[in-house]
Structure formats: structure tokens, C-alpha cells
Amino acid sequence: MPTIVVEVMPKSELLDPAGKAVTGALTRLGKSEFSAVRIGKRFELTVDGAVTEAILAEAQQLADDMLSNSVIEDVVRVYVLEKTVLESAPA
Amino acid sequence: MPTIVVEVMPKSELLDPAGKAVTGALTRLGKSEFSAVRIGKRFELTVDGAVTEAILAEAQQLADDMLSNSVIEDVVRVYVLEKTVLESAPA
Amino acid sequence: MKVGVVTFPGSLDDRDAQRAVRRAGAEAVSLWHGSHDLEGVDAIVLPGGFSYGDYLRCGAIAARSPIMTEVIAAANAGLPVLGICNGFQILVEAHLLPGGLIRNNHGDFVCRDQRLRVENASTAWTNGFTVGQEITIPLKNAEGGFIVDAETLKRIEGEGQVAFRYLDVNPNGSLDDIAGLTNAGGNVVGLMPHPEHAIEPGFGPDTPDAMRSGTDGITFFTSVLQSALARA
Amino acid sequence: MNALVDSVATAEATPEKEQPYAALGLKADEYQSIRDILGRRPTSGELAMYSVMWSEHCSYKSSKVWLRQFGEKVSPEMTKNLMVGMGENAGVVDIGEGWAVTFKIESHNHPSYIEPFQGAATGVGGIVRDIISMGARPVAVMDALRFGAIDHPDTARVLPGVVSGISFYANCLGLPNIGGETWFDPIYQANPLVNALAVGVLRHEDLHLANAKGAGNKVVLFGARTGGDGIGGASILASDTFSAGGPTKRPAVQVGDPFAEKVLIECCLELFAGDLVKGIQDLGAAGISCATSELASNGDGGMQVSLDEVLLRDPTLTAEEILMSESQERMMAIVEPDKLEGFLAVTRKWDVETSVLGEVTETGRLIITWHGETIVDVDPRTVAVDGPVYNRPLSYPTWMDALNADSAEKFLRPSDGATLREQLLTLIGSANLADKSWVTSQYDRYVMGNTALSYPDDAGMIRVDEESGLGVALATDANGRYAYLDPYVGAQLALAEAYRNVAVTGATPVAVSDCLNFGSPENPEVMWQFSRAVEGLADGCLELGIPVTGGNVSFYNQTGDVPIHPTPVVAVMGVIDDVGRRVPSGWQDSGDNLYLLGSTHLELDGSAWAGVIHGHLGGKPPKPHLTREHDLAELLSAAAHEGLLNAAHDLSDGGLATAVVDASLRFGIGARIWLDELLERDQIDPLTALFSESGARVIVAVPREEDVKFLRLCEGRNYPVARIGVTDRGADGAGADLEVQDLFTISLKELRTASRATMVEHFGAVVGYAADLSGSGIHRAPGGGRISE
Numbered sequence A, B: 001m002p003t004i005v006v007e008v009m010p011k012s013e014l015l016d017p018a019g020k021a022v023t024g025a026l027t028r029l030g031k032s033e034f035s036a037v038r039i040g041k042r043f044e045l046t047v048d049g050a051v052t053e054a055i056l057a058e059a060q061q062l063a064d065d066m067l068s069n070s071v072i073e074d075v076v077r078v079y080v081l082e083k084t085v086l087e088s089a090p091a
Numbered sequence C: 001m002k003v004g005v006v007t008f009p010g011s012l013d014d015r016d017a018q019r020a021v022r023r024a025g026a027e028a029v030s031l032w033h034g035s036h037d038l039e040g041v042d043a044i045v046l047p048g049g050f051s052y053g054d055y056l057r058c059g060a061i062a063a064r065s066p067i068m069t070e071v072i073a074a075a076n077a078g079l080p081v082l083g084i085c086n087g088f089q090i091l092v093e094a095h096l097l098p099g100g101l102i103r104n105n106h107g108d109f110v111c112r113d114q115r116l117r118v119e120n121a122s123t124a125w126t127n128g129f130t131v132g133q134e135i136t137i138p139l140k141n142a143e144g145g146f147i148v149d150a151e152t153l154k155r156i157e158g159e160g161q162v163a164f165r166y167l168d169v170n171p172n173g174s175l176d177d178i179a180g181l182t183n184a185g186g187n188v189v190g191l192m193p194h195p196e197h198a199i200e201p202g203f204g205p206d207t208p209d210a211m212r213s214g215t216d217g218i219t220f221f222t223s224v225l226q227s228a229l230a231r232a
Numbered sequence D: 001m002n003a004l005v006d007s008v009a010t011a012e013a014t015p016e017k018e019q020p021y022a023a024l025g026l027k028a029d030e031y032q033s034i035r036d037i038l039g040r041r042p043t044s045g046e047l048a049m050y051s052v053m054w055s056e057h058c059s060y061k062s063s064k065v066w067l068r069q070f071g072e073k074v075s076p077e078m079t080k081n082l083m084v085g086m087g088e089n090a091g092v093v094d095i096g097e098g099w100a101v102t103f104k105i106e107s108h109n110h111p112s113y114i115e116p117f118q119g120a121a122t123g124v125g126g127i128v129r130d131i132i133s134m135g136a137r138p139v140a141v142m143d144a145l146r147f148g149a150i151d152h153p154d155t156a157r158v159l160p161g162v163v164s165g166i167s168f169y170a171n172c173l174g175l176p177n178i179g180g181e182t183w184f185d186p187i188y189q190a191n192p193l194v195n196a197l198a199v200g201v202l203r204h205e206d207l208h209l210a211n212a213k214g215a216g217n218k219v220v221l222f223g224a225r226t227g228g229d230g231i232g233g234a235s236i237l238a239s240d241t242f243s244a245g246g247p248t249k250r251p252a253v254q255v256g257d258p259f260a261e262k263v264l265i266e267c268c269l270e271l272f273a274g275d276l277v278k279g280i281q282d283l284g285a286a287g288i289s290c291a292t293s294e295l296a297s298n299g300d301g302g303m304q305v306s307l308d309e310v311l312l313r314d315p316t317l318t319a320e321e322i323l324m325s326e327s328q329e330r331m332m333a334i335v336e337p338d339k340l341e342g343f344l345a346v347t348r349k350w351d352v353e354t355s356v357l358g359e360v361t362e363t364g365r366l367i368i369t370w371h372g373e374t375i376v377d378v379d380p381r382t383v384a385v386d387g388p389v390y391n392r393p394l395s396y397p398t399w400m401d402a403l404n405a406d407s408a409e410k411f412l413r414p415s416d417g418a419t420l421r422e423q424l425l426t427l428i429g430s431a432n433l434a435d436k437s438w439v440t441s442q443y444d445r446y447v448m449g450n451t452a453l454s455y456p457d458d459a460g461m462i463r464v465d466e467e468s469g470l471g472v473a474l475a476t477d478a479n480g481r482y483a484y485l486d487p488y489v490g491a492q493l494a495l496a497e498a499y500r501n502v503a504v505t506g507a508t509p510v511a512v513s514d515c516l517n518f519g520s521p522e523n524p525e526v527m528w529q530f531s532r533a534v535e536g537l538a539d540g541c542l543e544l545g546i547p548v549t550g551g552n553v554s555f556y557n558q559t560g561d562v563p564i565h566p567t568p569v570v571a572v573m574g575v576i577d578d579v580g581r582r583v584p585s586g587w588q589d590s591g592d593n594l595y596l597l598g599s600t601h602l603e604l605d606g607s608a609w610a611g612v613i614h615g616h617l618g619g620k621p622p623k624p625h626l627t628r629e630h631d632l633a634e635l636l637s638a639a640a641h642e643g644l645l646n647a648a649h650d651l652s653d654g655g656l657a658t659a660v661v662d663a664s665l666r667f668g669i670g671a672r673i674w675l676d677e678l679l680e681r682d683q684i685d686p687l688t689a690l691f692s693e694s695g696a697r698v699i700v701a702v703p704r705e706e707d708v709k710f711l712r713l714c715e716g717r718n719y720p721v722a723r724i725g726v727t728d729r730g731a732d733g734a735g736a737d738l739e740v741q742d743l744f745t746i747s748l749k750e751l752r753t754a755s756r757a758t759m760v761e762h763f764g765a766v767v768g769y770a771a772d773l774s775g776s777g778i779h780r781a782p783g784g785g786r787i788s789e
């Protein structure tokens, strides 16, 4: 069944305590090539049937209204998952 | 500065209570076109300097060792973020 | 006898665990996450709390701290290690115990007096109990849902590695009502409820005898003293 | 000259430059007085500082003239144990044995409406930092909450967000939540109140005050990095109505990081213990503007700092934004130069980022530089202390007389058992009286291992000394309905109730903190309500003999033009010499005699009965009886000390009837109640006996063997006492009942179901409810031991 992916990230101007804690851990582990980490969410919505324009619009709406909190988060992307892309690593 | 994205999802065989709760909420809202929701994480690692093969390999390693727990999660994808892709919605 | 209690940044119940150790009659030694020195202790408690804010996954960052290298080695060599709540999560992240602990199925933090059944009374930390004994221990967490793949679940159930099970109500959606586990050697035990908060009359859970008089938790700490004596 | 920087030199050179003072919340005359003070136009950095520090929230400009009473209406007796009084970050009270306690309650109302989770979370974070800055270890929190109607859709957004925000932050800090309030009233619909209290303990010698003394001492900023969050928060979020939202390009919300704060607590305590700091000031509203100007004003008056040294999370921040940023989890310390190395070693140990911004001077000026230019050059007292003070006009509300004339006595008071039974069930299931486990089960009450009492007892209690058992009890209360009917009396009733809630535990009330939540001070009727409430509270404290040690004012709580009910939340702290002697609010045993202390009058105006059964709010609130409250507290403390009480529960909302229900449900032990003697003695009808909310009343359970002693104690103190029933566990297996003789019987099961259903219906399940409808229950054998070891 097709899957719609919704990506949500904390707003970049706001503190991301979780990302900060991981950045700190990386520094302690000596991995200084990564200067910052931010942690957001990735939703997979399984769609019953074909993904029409209407359903995609609905998912976008959901992403804005329910899956994210617009005061502190941004919806980064809403897209239909191409299974083939998924399996491989670096795109 | 370049960004590496790491995507992590709960293993599909295992319980994802948060995803289940969202699925339940969608059903109550009458949005039955979405039959299931799973919630994972999306990391953005900021890289100081260019993304070499070595750094990408390092990120993959981190994704496996620390950013995910292989007992309960899968690393879905590790890739370099193309800024242009990001801005637009459905890909 | 010396029992070490590790303090990680964000540990909360470290001083409470030390109090429990002292009340059980042992010496409590404070251990620091950034050190590689276990200071010759005879047993170790990884206390409750929110190490590193529990931000990545509960216990994940703490499991990768310097002291854990030593704790893992010592545990593999048979040293008794008890992980309480966040400590249990650290043990799981350190792969000293199987499975994972995730967000409670109802989504919220929950604090309640929890009844448990003792399923394994032959570990270093439970030998003062009897199998089937029902005890009440405060529980307080947001991420205590135990999950594991079906095959491992079958194995740990079969090999008696389930140490405690929830009674009356499963407060977090744990598989098989699992509240706590032991490793195959019986020296490493982890559980979500907090025995260190049921050690002193007046400050523990309610019991049928009187309010806040529950002290079932002290047996964890007296058990480890007993097993140390036995080993000596 | 750096073109991008509005330096003092630039300001002198361009006196006519237009400045956006109005958008920053300053009035024209306030802007003019800044120009007069400086003798030139302010730089944009100075304007930023003055605007946040002169905001209502930071300057108390409308409330100052009234709040003075708390310092003036005091007797020597009241201040003798006060180590630090009003005006510091938090008051400090000597509780004996070398211990001191500091506590304070503060509002985070407006941010919690915009973003309930983060707003409430950062509210807890802010009040805890106040406690740390006194040198104390925080040991508990409480939360006094008010929401709109329980069934309003927005309440379903706000309440769960607020509760999980408090739960997230305080649980992660490792502070037990020991009590609070959860109220619903449509008047708070778009203006919920989130008041958070923190309490800390310290040894006398550990007391520290935040001031910048000693020229050459270093000014050090440590904790989280400074980011763009919450800019304008102080002036725009906290002191303006939402309709008037000003221009903000930076997000107005702040994100809390309790982990960072937990580390900060341990770090600060280690700094204090190692004698490595002179003083530490928390950064709250107005951030660096506030910390620098307050530290300097409270010290030798001079300070020189460079903003270039501030560690930033967002490098694009301007100097003005850095001055105004409200990024959380930051502290500012004054450190002697030869202790700096030791200081840095401790912050490094805790992974806390630290930077030295400058030093204390003797110039009397606060000088701030940025990119090599002086952007602030002010007398710090003009920023932090000598802000504007308003004597705002008051007017007695036009609607007051009609409201007071509309008494609930007009309603029929049924006396048949069936109707009374029905009304009782309706009351205990009503939003404000219903079981609040939905909220409190999300709070850790065990952490630290010193909690002697918490939910659902009348007050929270914390052991301070593990050896002696010395402890403190705290309760918060407010009743906006009463305060609406009469703000003077309403404030006193809030004080009386919190005082009584502390007294029933066996503790002796010793100090007060308050959080005064009101509408706009620019509305003369609101200002009248405010002035009356402050007067009532100050007079009440004088009468009870306990001082106000600090608090907080929150104005502009209104939706459009409609202000909230005046809501003076009062927190009372008490001391008990051994927490092992504490008394819970519920029956612990079968066969105990139940005594009602105090007398009951026809006082149903503003009551839960009038509100819930008749949807009515009018008339005059119950009469406060503060001297009697004082006598009652002494009586309770003596009785608890002699171990004469198995339970004590105060009577408040819903009167005697809800009190006996609470006390029965606490441990699942029922009671038989008879009213005849009471009706006769107080000349009242059964409904009044059950639901009137007369003050200075408490119900106690006394074991039979202590009966004589107890009655002698009451007689000796001449306090009205009536035996009104006996506790009863019920026949084996049958479950207990609450019986009011000749009127009705209700099983505890039915009562529990009614009480629990309400929150669950609106917000969802509570873990464990389904499994234990019969009650967790103490089922102790008769004559069982006491609570203490």
C-alpha cells in the first residue's frame, strides 16, 4: 500500500534541547565533524488505495494541523514514498 | 553549511503506540483514508565543511550505533540534503 | 560491603538510592559518569532519573558514557548491577538486558503505587523474595513500555528472565506485563518501578496496614548484601 | 564609528532620531522620562532595556503603591523569623534547627495560553531558578491552575498541554509535585491561569543574595546559550492583551530544557558549597537587561560588560535582541577574580557553558559594549529600581451593589433525603470538586524520598531534616467567585483556606507568598478590585500574624474587555517539628468519632452549591473569621502533637458534605453522620448544614481512646465542637457506605464513580481506575499502629 511521508522539524530559531544533548554527546565522543544536530519527526501514513491529489492535500492539511505544532515546528516536506528510493542508502 | 539527514523508524514488527494513538485519532476524525501511522525520527546533522565519503560513512555509522537502537528501530535512510529539494512540497 | 550508585547528568534518584543502600546496612559509594573507576564496589545501582534529559532515547546517551564501559565489563564478569527506571533503560541501551523501552501506550507520564509479582527470586537482587510474592512499589515514568521481538520474548520467558510482572493493571503497555528483567546470570536486574521509594515507613506507598508504610523495596538492597555474603 | 551600532556617541549625534518606543510598550511620557534621565535620546539598546524593565511585568508600576502594605502591616512577631523579606528573588524563613526555607509562587499565564506545554514548562523553570538564586536546594513544586469551562473545546487543548508541560519539566528536574489546584470557570476561557510554586531548603549559613559587590569581581554568564526565543516576551506576552500583539519577527515562545536546568541546579549548589561565588542571579523575564541592572543596583552600583562575550545560539542576534532575549536556563554570577578558576572547573565538570562578560565597577554606571562601541551607559537604578510608579485611578464597580444584593438565599433549600442525595452526587462530580487524579497522576510525588503528604491531602508536606523529622507543609488556594463578590473578603478567604489546609496536617502556618491575577490595571474597576484584595490580604496576614515573604502580580488577564474574576492565589507555608506526626485528610480507621470544629451559618452565596446546582453567582461571600482560624490552627497543632487525630480535613468548597466524601474516599472507609445536634445548636436546615461554606471549620477523626483528651482540649480552648458521626469500614466484603442519618445513604463505590467520571469524560482515561474502582483502601485491623515508625 502506498505511503505518504510527513517530515516535521523544530523551528530553527527555537532551542532544540534534544538536538543539543546529542550534539554534546558527539563532542564528548570526539566526533567534531558534526557541529550541530537537530531532531525532528518522520511520519509514515499508510494510504488505503491510490494516492490522489485530494489525499495528498489532505495529508498536507493534517501535517499542518495535527502532526505538527506550528508555534514551535515546521512541516519540512510531505511526499509520496517511492519504495525503490527507500531501500538504498545515500540518495 | 551542508546537512546530512538520518531517518529512523520503529521496526515494523514492533509496537508503535504513538503511531497507533495518531491512527486512532484520525479514525475518530473520520479520516479513514489513512489506515495506519508510524512515527519515527528525522535527524539533521550539520557538517562543518564539505561532505566527503568518509564523513557520510561516519554518519551512517553514527546512525546505526547511536542515533538508532537496532533492537527496536531501523535506519531508513542516510543522505545529504539538497537544499533545493527541501523548499518544495510533494517530490 | 560497598554499593556504588552512579550519577549521570540528569540522574534524579541517585541520592534516594544511596539512602536505600545505607538503610539496608551497606556503604553507599557515589560514582561519577565521567570516570573509569568503579572504586572497588561490590555491587552497582544505576538510579532513576532523566539522564541527558532522555532526549535521544531514554538511557541512550548515558549508556555510552565512560563509566558504562567499566560497568558493562564488570557485569559480564558477574558483578551485581541493578537498573531502576532510567537505570533499566540504560541497561537495555547497553545491551546488558534484552529489548527496548518506549513511550507508554497511553502517551503520558504516570506515577502510581504499583503491585508487582516476583517471578524470579534467585537473582542477586531478589533472593530475599519468594516466587509469586506480591509486592507494592511506586512506579513513575513516561517511557516504560517494554518491547522485544517475538523470538526473544519466548526465550526470556522460557529461561526465567522475567523478574517482575505488573499486577492489576499494566501501566505502560509492556509486553506480557513485564515490569523487570534479569540477565541469564542473575546478577543484572532492571525494572521500571522504584524500590528505593519503598524503604522507609512514612514515605513509601500506602499499604493495607497504614498510609505510606510500604517498605517492600528494601528487600532488593538486603538481597544484594546477602548474595555478596554468600559469594564471599 | 560602527555604522550598524546605535552607540551612545551616535545617540548624542542624532538626537532627533525617531524611536519605536510605542511598539515596545512605552508610553510617550515614559519615553520622555528616559530622555530626561539620560539627558539625551536612549540608544536602541538602552531603549530595549528600559522598555522591558519598565514593563508592568518587571516594574510592578501599577501595583507597587499597594504592595507596600505587605511590608508595613507587620508586627515584630511576624518578622522575627524572616531572614529575607519581600523584594528579593524569594523570601527566606528560619524554620529552626539551623534550617531555612524559601518559597515563591509566580504566574506564567499568557505564555501558557499561546503554547500550553512550553508555557507551563518554562513557568516551572523560571520559579525554580528564583529558588536556586537564594542558595537553596529546590525540594518541591506546586501548581495552581485555572481553565475555561471543562467542556469547551479549547480547554481540551490547554489543560492537557499545561499539565504535561508541568509534568515534563518538574519530573525531569527531580522535584516532587506536592499539591495545587485545578479550577474551571468560563471566565478563564481565553485566559487560563498557570501559577507555579517552588520551595527550597538551605542551611542558614548558605543564604546568598544576588548583588554585584566588590569592584573587580567578575560578571559571569553561564548555562544555556542565548537565542532569539521569547524576545519581546516580557513586554508583549506578559503584560498586554492578545488582541494588541505587537510586531515580533522572533518567536515569542520559549522552549524549556529541564535537563539543562537540572544540571544548572547541581552546578549552582556545588558553586555555593565551594564558596566560589558571591551571588547568583537567575535570568527570567528581560534576560540580561534584568540581571545586569538588578545585580548592579543591589550592589555597588557599577558594572562593565561586553555583549560580544555572550555565547549565542543564533549568531545573527542584534545587541538589542541579546539584551532582551528570554532564553531559559541561564544564570549570572558575581565571582571574585581569584576564584574564577575554581568556578570554571565546576561549570566544566557539569558541561555548563560559561563566559565572563565583564566586571563590577565603582563608577555607579552600568556600561555595556558591543563591537567596541558603548551601547548602554546608564545608572542601573533608573532601569531596575526607579521605574515609573502609577497611582492608577480606582472606581467602585457600578454593578457591585446589584451583585451583592442578589443572594442565593432566594433558592429553595430542599430538606428531603432524595433531593439532597442527588445534589451531593451532582456536586462531587462537578468540574471543580471532581477527583483530580487525571492531573496529579502525571506528577512524580516520590522523587527525593521526603514527601510526607501530597495529593489528595489538604497540604503537601516535605521532610527537611532526615534525623529530626523537621518538615514544612504548603497549600495554595484562591476562590475567584468569592473575590468577584468581594475582593477584600475573597483575598482573606483564600488566605484562611490555605492557612487551614496547612493547619489540618498538624503544621503551624508561618509565612505567605501570593500570586495576584487580575485584569487590566488601566481599568479603574479592576484597579479597585486589586486594591481591595491587597488590603484584605495584608490586613488578614496581620491578624493571623504571618508575613508575606514575596509573590507576583499578573495583570492584563482578560479577554477583550472582560477581565477574569479577581484571583488572588495565596500560598501558606507551615512548619512541623516531626513529619511522622502528620495528619492525613481521610479516615484511617473504623470506629473513630467524627467531630466538626467550628460553627455553621447560612452562607451559600458564591458557594459550589449555588454555582453548580443553580448556575448562580451573587450575594456576599462567607464571613472570614481570622482570629478563629488562628485558634483553630493552634488547637489542631496541639491535638496532632499529642497524637489525638487519625484524620483532619478542612471544610471549603461544597461544605461539610464534600468534606466527608473526600475523607471517606481517601482510604476507602465510610462513615455514619448525624446532623440533629448541629441543626439544633446552629439553628440551620439540613441543606445549610451540608453545603454551607462557613469558614474556620474542620472535621476530625478521633480514636475512641483519645476522646476525653480531645474534648478537654476543645473545651480548654473554648472552640465549638460537635460530635457528628463515626467512621465505619462497613461489613466484611460489602464495601463501605456514607450514611447521613434520616436523609440518605450512598455507597463509596457510587461516590467514587461520580467523582472520577468527570475528568475522564473530558480528558481521557487514568491508569488504574478501571482496575481499582473498589478503592486502593487501607484495610487496617482495628487498633493498628500510628503512621510514624
Ligand SMILES: Nc1ncnc2c1ncn2[C@@H]1O[C@H](COP(=O)(O)OP(=O)(O)O)[C@@H](O)[C@H]1O
Pocket: D142, D143, D144, D145, D177, D178, D179, D180, D181, D182, D432, D433, D436, D439, D440, D454, D455, D456, D457, D458, D459, D476, D477, D501, D652, D653
Ligand atoms: N494541578 C494540581 N497539581 C497538584 N495537585 C493538585 C492539583 N489540583 C488539585 N490538586 C490536589 O488535589 C487535592 C484537592 O484539591 P482541592 O479540592 O483544591 O483542595 P482543597 O479544597 O483542600 O484546597 C489537593 O491535594 C490538591 O493539592
Ligand SMILES: [Mg+2]
Pocket: D457, D458, D501, D649, D650, D652
Ligand atoms: Mg482542603
